[in-house]
Amino acid sequence: MTGLRVDFYPEIVAADVAVIGAGPGGIAAAVSAAERGLRVVVMDRGLEPGGQIWRHKAGAAATPEAQPWITRLAASGARTINGTSVVDVRPDADGFEIIAESASRPLHIWAADIILATGARELFIPFDGWTLPGVMGIGGTQALIKSGASFAGKRVVIAGSGPLMLPVAASLADAGANLLLVAEQARRAAVAQFATGLWRTPSLLLQAAKYRVRFLTSSYTTGTWVTAAHGVDRLESITLTDGRRTWRHDVDVLCTGYGLIPNVEIARLIGCEIREGAIAVDNRQRTNVDHVLAVGEATGIGGAPLSLIEGAIAGSTVGSVEAPSGHLLRRRAALVGAAGRMLDVFAPREELRSLPHADTIVCRCEDVSFGAVQGAACARQAKLYTRVGMGPCQGRTCMPALDFLLAWQADSVRPPVEPALVSVLSSEVAGEATPSFPLTSSVGEAYQ
Amino acid sequence: MSQRPDAVVIGAGIVGASCAEALARAGRRVLILDSSFAGGGTTAAGMGHLVAMDDSPAQLALTAYSGKLWTELVPDLPGNIEYEPCGTLWVAEDEEQLVAVREKQRTYAEFGIEAETLSPTQLAEAEPHLRPGLSGALRVPGDGVIYPPNAALALVQRAIANGAQLREGTRVDAIGPREVLVGRERISCDCVINACGAEAAQLTTGLPIVPRKGHLVITDRYPGFCHHQLVELGYLTSAHTMNAESVAFNVQPRATGQLLIGSSRELVGWDGTVNRAIVRRMLDRALDFMPGLALTSAIRTWTGFRPATPDKLPLIGAWEDTPGLWIAAGHEGLGITTSLGTGQLIADLIVGATPAIDPAPFAPARVHATAGVS
Ligand SMILES: Cc1cc2nc3c(=O)[nH]c(=O)nc-3n(C[C@H](O)[C@H](O)[C@H](O)COP(=O)(O)OP(=O)(O)OC[C@H]3O[C@@H](n4cnc5c(N)ncnc54)[C@H](O)[C@@H]3O)c2cc1C
Numbered sequence: 012m013t014g015l016r017v018d019f020y021p022e023i024v025a026a027d028v029a030v031i032g033a034g035p036g037g038i039a040a041a042v043s044a045a046e047r048g049l050r051v052v053v054m055d056r057g058l059e060p061g062g063q064i065w066r067h068k069a070g071a072a073a074t075p076e077a078q079p080w081i082t083r084l085a086a087s088g089a090r091t092i093n094g095t096s097v098v099d100v101r102p103d104a105d106g107f108e109i110i111a112e113s114a115s116r117p118l119h120i121w122a123a124d125i126i127l128a129t130g131a132r133e134l135f136i137p138f139d140g141w142t143l144p145g146v147m148g149i150g151g152t153q154a155l156i157k158s159g160a161s162f163a164g165k166r167v168v169i170a171g172s173g174p175l176m177l178p179v180a181a182s183l184a185d186a187g188a189n190l191l192l193v194a195e196q197a198r199r200a201a202v203a204q205f206a207t208g209l210w211r212t213p214s215l216l217l218q219a220a221k222y223r224v225r226f227l228t229s230s231y232t233t234g235t236w237v238t239a240a241h242g243v244d245r246l247e248s249i250t251l252t253d254g255r256r257t258w259r260h261d262v263d264v265l266c267t268g269y270g271l272i273p274n275v276e277i278a279r280l281i282g283c284e285i286r287e288g289a290i291a292v293d294n295r296q297r298t299n300v301d302h303v304l305a306v307g308e309a310t311g312i313g314g315a316p317l318s319l320i321e322g323a324i325a326g327s328t329v330g331s332v333e334a335p336s337g338h339l340l341r342r343r344a345a346l347v348g349a350a351g352r353m354l355d356v357f358a359p360r361e362e363l364r365s366l367p368h369a370d371t372i373v374c375r376c377e378d379v380s381f382g383a384v385q386g387a388a389c390a391r392q393a394k395l396y397t398r399v400g401m402g403p404c405q406g407r408t409c410m411p412a413l414d415f416l417l418a419w420q421a422d423s424v425r426p427p428v429e430p431a432l433v434s435v436l437s438s439e440v441a442g443e444a445t446p447s448f449p450l451t452s453s454v455g456e457a458y459q
Numbered sequence: 460m461s462q463r464p465d466a467v468v469i470g471a472g473i474v475g476a477s478c479a480e481a482l483a484r485a486g487r488r489v490l491i492l493d494s495s496f497a498g499g500g501t502t503a504a505g506m507g508h509l510v511a512m513d514d515s516p517a518q519l520a521l522t523a524y525s526g527k528l529w530t531e532l533v534p535d536l537p538g539n540i541e542y543e544p545c546g547t548l549w550v551a552e553d554e555e556q557l558v559a560v561r562e563k564q565r566t567y568a569e570f571g572i573e574a575e576t577l578s579p580t581q582l583a584e585a586e587p588h589l590r591p592g593l594s595g596a597l598r599v600p601g602d603g604v605i606y607p608p609n610a611a612l613a614l615v616q617r618a619i620a621n622g623a624q625l626r627e628g629t630r631v632d633a634i635g636p637r638e639v640l641v642g643r644e645r646i647s648c649d650c651v652i653n654a655c656g657a658e659a660a661q662l663t664t665g666l667p668i669v670p671r672k673g674h675l676v677i678t679d680r681y682p683g684f685c686h687h688q689l690v691e692l693g694y695l696t697s698a699h700t701m702n703a704e705s706v707a708f709n710v711q712p713r714a715t716g717q718l719l720i721g722s723s724r725e726l727v728g729w730d731g732t733v734n735r736a737i738v739r740r741m742l743d744r745a746l747d748f749m750p751g752l753a754l755t756s757a758i759r760t761w762t763g764f765r766p767a768t769p770d771k772l773p774l775i776g777a778w779e780d781t782p783g784l785w786i787a788a789g790h791e792g793l794g795i796t797t798s799l800g801t802g803q804l805i806a807d808l809i810v811g812a813t814p815a816i817d818p819a820p821f822a823p824a825r826v827h828a829t830a831g832v833s
Contacts, residue, residue, distance in 0.1 A: 101735060115754075388628065392496050395503050395608040396539075403679050403758050425733050425760055430679060433720070434753035436760075437742035 021110075021117035021438040024090070026052040028329050029109055029122035031097055031277060034062020036307025036318035037128030038080050043326025044126075045089035052120055053084075054092040054111060060084060062130055063150060064315050066157050076315070092118070098435060099426035100125070100281050106302060110438070112431050117438035124302045124329050127278055127290060128322065131271035131308035134411050136359065137373045137381065138366040139239040141267070145246025149179050149268035156182045163187035165263040168249060170194040170237045173270040173357045174219070174314075181225035183266075190226055191260060194235040194251060196269070197357050202233045205356040238366060240265055254362060269359045272411050273309045279424040287311075294343065295335055296325040304329055313350035320346065364416055374409040376402020381416075390419040403430050464490035464624075466809070467639050468652045469631045469662065471497035473505075473607055474794055475654030476614035477802030478787050482652075483621035485810050490646065491615060491623060492639070494630035498611030501656050504763020505607040505795045506675060506711055506719055508688050510547055511572050511599060512793060513563060514699055514771055517820035521773075522793060523570045524816045525800035526601060532799065533605075540610045541714040547602040548577070548586065548687040549694075550708070550748065551594040556692045560597045563692075567599065574599045586685055588751045604688060604711055607795045614798075634662050637783035650783045650809055657766035659788035663778060667826055668789045670764035672725040674738055679756040682716035691748065697724060698792055699771060706741040708748045718755065720745050722792075724765075731762050765791045773797060775804050775821035785809065786823045 030041045033055035041053035065077035073081050084091065095113040106123040133148045149171055167188045169176050172195060180193045195202060238257065239250040248261045273289040283298040284291040290305040292298055298305050304325045307318035320343050324335040367373060369382030379399040387393035390410065400406025413419050427436060468479045471493035483489045509529050513519040533542045551557045560576055567574040577585060577596045615625055633640040638647040653659050660666040689710045697707035709721040723741045725734065738760060745752055768774060768789040778784040787805050790797055807814040
C-alpha cells in the first residue's frame with residue numbers, strides 16, 4: 012500500500028448466538044443460552060454489563076439485584092464484549108454478519124441467531140430553556156448519581172412522567188439534594204388507579220412505598236408539568252403549571268423526561284416489524300425475521316423483571332424448537348399485562364403538544380427550532396430542508412419528540428446505525444477470512 | 460390555479476425548479492407539480508458540486524454557462540443554500556494523469572475557465588491530508604458547492620414570487636397534447652415540461668433515461684480537514700463508462716465542516732438499498748487518497764438515482780411526438796450544476812429567445828435519430 016495508509020483488519024468472532032445489549036434482558040438471554048452450551052457473544056456500548064438500570068459506579072460493586080446475574084454471566088461461558096457499538100447487521104447464507112466498532116477498531120461477529128436486547132431511551136418533549144445546563148434527563152440523573160456525582164445542597168425539581176421518577180427522587184434525596192418537588196404530568200385519578208393496580212403486584216407497591224419513604228419531606232404532585240426553564244448561562248428557575256395556574260420555582264437542577272421509548276433502530280435495519288414503536292415479538296420472543304429474537308424494553312416498556320423473563324425465554328429456546336417453560340410463559344403474560352396498563356396511565360397528555368413555541372430549539376445537534384419544521388409534510392422533508400435530526404446523535408432525541416408533537420412517521424434506517432469510523436465501515440472480510448473457532452479472537456495488525 | 464397555466468412543469472427537482480423559475484421570470488404563468496416535495500428526488504441525494512466538466516465540448520459549454528449563472532444568482536439566494544466557493548482540485552496520481560491535467564487546463568482555457576496546475580508540493584500545501592506521492596492537480600477556482608434540496612426550494616420560491624404555483628404530493632399520471640392528467644383531473648396548458656429526472660421515461664415512453672445509482676457517506680464535523688472539492692482525475696472515466704459498477708475518489712468539504720465522501724455508480728434498476736460492498740470499495744478508494752479519513756466518524760449513508768442517458772448529455776428541448784411537450788431530464792451526475800443552464804435554455808426555446816449556448820447537442824430529437832440505442 013502506498014503512502015501512510017494504515018489498514019485496519021477486523022477482529023472476527025464466530026458465535027451461535029449474538030446478543031446485542033447487556034442490560035437485564037440481554038444478560039438473562041446470554042446466560043440461558045450459554046448455559047445450554049451454545050457459543051454466545053453479548054455486546055454492549057457500556058463499559059461493563061448491566062445496561063442503564065444496573066449501571067454502577069466504575070469499580071464499585073454492582074447492586075444487590077444485579078450482582079447474581081453478573082456473577083452468573085461471568086460463569087456462563089458467554090463472552091462479553093464491552094465498549095462496542097453495533098454499526099451494521101447483514102444477513103448472509105449462514106446467519107448474520109454484525110459489524111461493530113470496538114475500542115475504535117472494527118469487530119465482525121458472525122452469528123447464526125441474534126437476540127436484540129437494545130433497551131430503551133428517555134422521551135424528552137422540548138420546552139423553552141430545556142437546553143440550559145442544569146436541565147437533565149431523569150434516567151441521565153440516575154446514571155450521574157450512580158457514577159458518583161454530587162447533588163449535595165442542590166435545589167432540585169423532578170418533573171415529567173412515569174414510575175422511574177420515584178427511584179430517582181429517592182436516590183437524589185439520598186445524594187443530599189434539596190428536593191423541592193416531584194411533579195407527575197399524569198392525572199391524579201389515573202395515577203391513583205395505577206397505584207391501586209399495584210395491589211395486584213404487592214412487590215411493586217412495596218417498592219414504590221420504600222422509595223417514597225426516602226423523600227417524604229418533599230412533595231409529590233400529579234397533573235403538573237414544566238412549561239419553561241429560565242436562566243442566562245445556566246438554569247435559575249422554572250415555570251410549572253397544572254393547566255389552570257402557573258407558578259415559578261427557583262432551582263439549580265431540573266430532572267425531566269416523559270417515560271421510555273424502545274430502541275428499535277437495529278431491528279428496523281434488519282427488517283423486523285415494529286408495532287406501536289416497539290419490536291413485535293411472539294410469546295417466544297421471536298420477531299418476524301427468522302433467527303432474530305428480541306427481548307426487554309425494546310419489545311415494549313415493561314421493567315427489569317419482565318426483561319429478565321423475556322431474556323430467559325429467548326435464551327432457553329434460541330436455535331431450537333423447544334418450547335419455553337410454562338412457568339416463564341405465565342409470568343411473562345402477567346407482567347406484559349401490567350406493563351400495558353402502566354403505559355396508558357403515564358401517556359403524555361395532550362397539553363404537552365403545545366409546549367414548544369416556534370423559536371424553541373427541538374434539535375440541539377443542529378440548532379433547529381420548532382417553527383422551522385412545523386410546516387413540513389413528513390420527517391424526510393423537514394430533515395432535508397432544516398437538517399433536523401441529522402447531527403451525530405442521528406435524531407435519537409428530537410425525532411421521537413417530533414413524532415409525538417407532529418405525528419411523523421419514522422424515516423428509513425440505513426447503515427451505519429451508529430456513527431462509525433470510516434475505517435470500520437470500510438473493513439472488509441467476508442469471503443476472505445476464516446473466523447476463529449472456538450471463541451478466541453484474531454486481531455489483525457495495523458501496518459504501514 | 461384559477462387561471463389556465465401557460466406552462467406545467469412536472470417535477471420540482473432542481474431541474475424542474477430552474478425551468479419554472481426561468482419561465483416565471485419570462486412572464487409565463489407556471490404550475491409546478493411534484494409527486495413528493497420540492498427537491499425530494501435525486502436532488503436530495505446529490506453532492507451539490509457545481510463543476511465545469513469536459514467529457515464533451517457540449518458538456519463543457521453547458522457546465523460553464525451554468526456555472527456563470529450560479530455565480531450571478533447566488534448573492535440573491537438565501538443563506539441556507541450554503542454556497543461555498545471552494546473550487547475543485549482534480550488530483551493526478553501519476554505522470555500520465557499529469558499530462559491529462561495539462562490538457563484539461565488548455566481545454567478549460569479555451570472556454571474561458573480559469574484553472575492552474577499545482578505541483579506535488581503545492582498540492583501538499585493546499586491539501587495536507589492527501590497522501591504524499593501524488594503527481595499534482597488542476598485547481599479550478601471558479602467551481603463551488605451548494606446544498607441541493609434548499610437550492611431547489613429557493614428556485615421554486617423565486618418562481619412563486621413571480622406568480623408560479625406549486626402543488627406538492629401531486630402525481631401526474633399521463634401527459635397528453637398540451638395537457639396533463641392527475642387522476643381524473645385534466646389540466647390544459649400551452650406547454651408541458653417533463654422534468655421528472657430519472658423517472659422521466661415513465662411519463663414519456665421512448666426517453667432513453669435509466670437510473671444510475673450512487674452512494675454517499677457523510678461524516679461528523681471536521682472543519683478545515685480539506686479545503687477544495689477533491690476529485691481524482693479518473694472520475695471522468697468512472698462517470699463516462701457505463702460499467703455495471705465503478706467507484707472514484709470524490710470528497711467535499713461542507714459549509715458545516717462535514718465531509719461528503721463519494722462516489723459510486725451502479726446499474727441496478729430502482730433498488731435504493733445501501734450496497735455495503737460498494738460502500739466499502741468507495742471508502743477504500745477515498746482512503747487511498749486521504750488516509751486520515753480512516754479516523755473520521757461517518758454518521759450517515761444514502762443513495763440516489765442519477766438520470767443517465769447513453770451519450771452522457773441531458774435531453775433539453777421539444778419532444779416532437781407530443782404537441783406542446785418539452786423535455787428537461789437526463790442530467791446524470793451533473794444536474795445540480797447544469798440545472799440553471801437547462802432552465803434558461805428551455806425558457807429561451809419556449810419564448811423564442813436566442814439561447815446563450817447552442818441547444819442542438821441537447822435536442823431530444825437526437826434520440827430518435829439513434830433509435831434502437833438505449
Ligand atoms: C450520489 C449523487 C451525487 C451527485 N452529485 C452531484 C454533484 O455533485 N453535482 C451535480 O451537479 N450533480 C450531482 N448529482 C446529480 C444530480 O443530483 C441530478 O442530476 C439532479 O438532481 C437531477 O435533478 P432532476 O430535477 O432532474 O431530478 P429529481 O431531483 O429527481 O426531480 C424529479 C422530480 O420529479 C418528481 N416526479 C417524478 N415523477 C413524477 C410524476 N409522475 N408526477 C409528478 N412528479 C414526478 C419527483 O418527485 C422529483 O421530485 C448527483 C447525483 C447522485 C445520485
